Amino acid sequence: MAIDIEDAYRRFGPMVVRRCRALLGDQEQAVDAMHDVFVRLIQSGDRLDDRGMSSLLYRVATNVSLNKLRTRRRKPENAGDDMLAALAHATDVEESTGTRRLLQRLLGGTSESTTTMAVMHWVDGMSLEEVATETGMSVSGVRKRLRILREQLGGQPQEASP
Amino acid sequence: MSEKISDLILERYVAGVATADEAARVEASPEALARAKGLARENTELLAAHPPAQVAARVVRGAATRPSQKGTRPLLWLAPLVATACAVAIFALPREQVDVTRAKGGKAKLTIYRQVGSTSEKLEDGAVARAGDTVQVAYIAGENTYGAIVSVDGRSNVTVHTPLTDDGKLSQRGEVLLPRAYVLDDAPRFERFVFVAGGKPVDVSRLRELLHATPELDGEKLRQALNGTVNVFTLRKEP
Numbered sequence: 001m002a003i004d005i006e007d008a009y010r011r012f013g014p015m016v017v018r019r020c021r022a023l024l025g026d027q028e029q030a031v032d033a034m035h036d037v038f039v040r041l042i043q044s045g046d047r048l049d050d051r052g053m054s055s056l057l058y059r060v061a062t063n064v065s066l067n068k069l070r071t072r073r074r075k076p077e078n079a080g081d082d083m084l085a086a087l088a089h090a091t092d093v094e095e096s097t098g099t100r101r102l103l104q105r106l107l108g109g110t111s112e113s114t115t116t117m118a119v120m121h122w123v124d125g126m127s128l129e130e131v132a133t134e135t136g137m138s139v140s141g142v143r144k145r146l147r148i149l150r151e152q153l154g155g156q157p158q159e160a161s162p
Numbered sequence: 163m164s165e166k167i168s169d170l171i172l173e174r175y176v177a178g179v180a181t182a183d184e185a186a187r188v189e190a191s192p193e194a195l196a197r198a199k200g201l202a203r204e205n206t207e208l209l210a211a212h213p214p215a216q217v218a219a220r221v222v223r224g225a226a227t228r229p230s231q232k233g234t235r236p237l238l239w240l241a242p243l244v245a246t247a248c249a250v251a252i253f254a255l256p257r258e259q260v261d262v263t264r265a266k267g268g269k270a271k272l273t274i275y276r277q278v279g280s281t282s283e284k285l286e287d288g289a290v291a292r293a294g295d296t297v298q299v300a301y302i303a304g305e306n307t308y309g310a311i312v313s314v315d316g317r318s319n320v321t322v323h324t325p326l327t328d329d330g331k332l333s334q335r336g337e338v339l340l341p342r343a344y345v346l347d348d349a350p351r352f353e354r355f356v357f358v359a360g361g362k363p364v365d366v367s368r369l370r371e372l373l374h375a376t377p378e379l380d381g382e383k384l385r386q387a388l389n390g391t392v393n394v395f396t397l398r399k400e401p
Contacts, residue, residue, distance in 0.1 A: 054174055
């Protein structure tokens with residue numbers, strides 16, 4: 001079975017570019033990140049329907065952008081960037097200390113998936129229910145992961161008021 | 163006040179993969195519909211600025227040269243030909259064929275795959291091939307640090323496929339696909355692929371000279387001349 005990368009790009013490429021641009025704040029870097037996202041799609045070898053592919057690409061675009069932000073370490077240019085920088089840094093801390101394994105055990109999964117959830121909820125404004133649907137977790141599971149991550153971030157960010 | 167529609171749902175709506183419920187939510191919101199129209203318009207602009215064939219070509223090259231996070235490698239066809247291809251299809255090998263942990267250690271190995279429609283087949287040494295066949299070369303370094311892959315055809319034309327790095331080192335990531343596939347030309351009789359590997363850098367110039375002078379030089383003589391393990395894979399050419 002084949003992954004037709006040209007077809008996948010035609011259908012979801014613009015979405016990926018926009019997702020990366022929203023997080024990176026730069027069109028050129030977003031296009032560069034988009035290529036990385038599709039490389040990951042190939043390498044995943046996952047067999048997906050159209051909806052599954054859109055979900056995967058959106059998550060991978062978030063991860064790739066966070067990784068680039070972490071590498072770039074640019075100074076935040078607006079309030080939203082503060083949040084992204086904190087989340088990118090949170091992943092960095094996990095990877096650079098011996099607490100990573102412990103944290104992953106606490107989180108019950110990869111740190112990358114948690115930061116993706118955090119971006120969806122705290123940056124994109126998606127509800128816990130929507131995040132849970134996208135990530136295939138329970139609402140309580142998402143809430144727990146985000147609570148632990150918030151503690152790692154020193155109590156920030158606060159939950160949005162209903 | 164209209165319901166907040168997330169960017170992801172809106173993207174799905176524009177891509178035509180939203181659920182009925184998601185579509186209904188979007189269509190109930192004039193603000194969301196306006197955003198969707200804007201996204202659709204930008205889609206056209208982005209696809210014009212970054213044409214699918216070009217993007218696919220770059221992605222294919224990237225996938226061929228970067229390590230996979232899952233430790234698997236896709237089989238990539240037509241990397242140098244995508245500019246003229248109607249579509250760029252990436253064919254994932256079955257997991258067991260590219261599993262890194264199984265492939266590490268042991269002997270060097272050379273494998274040739276051939277594109278067959280939308281799938282691929284693993285060829286046996288001595289298989290029949292024809293002009294126009296697209297083949298993908300892959301190797302496993304085994305315990306060897308250095309190596310080179312060269313091919314020679316029935317007209318004594320020699321093509322150097324590797325080393326891919328200046329220091330001549332082989333990748334140790336299990337089965338490694340060369341970054342490009344090859345379309346066989348109409349050279350008669352055979353196409354021989356020779357993989358020489360060892361603990362020291364391979365003298366590629368010497369290998370090239372030997373094969374140019376004697377295209378069918380047997381593996382044992384190559385081994386003696388180059389002091390390395392030798393894998394030879396011959397495709398028999400038929401019209």
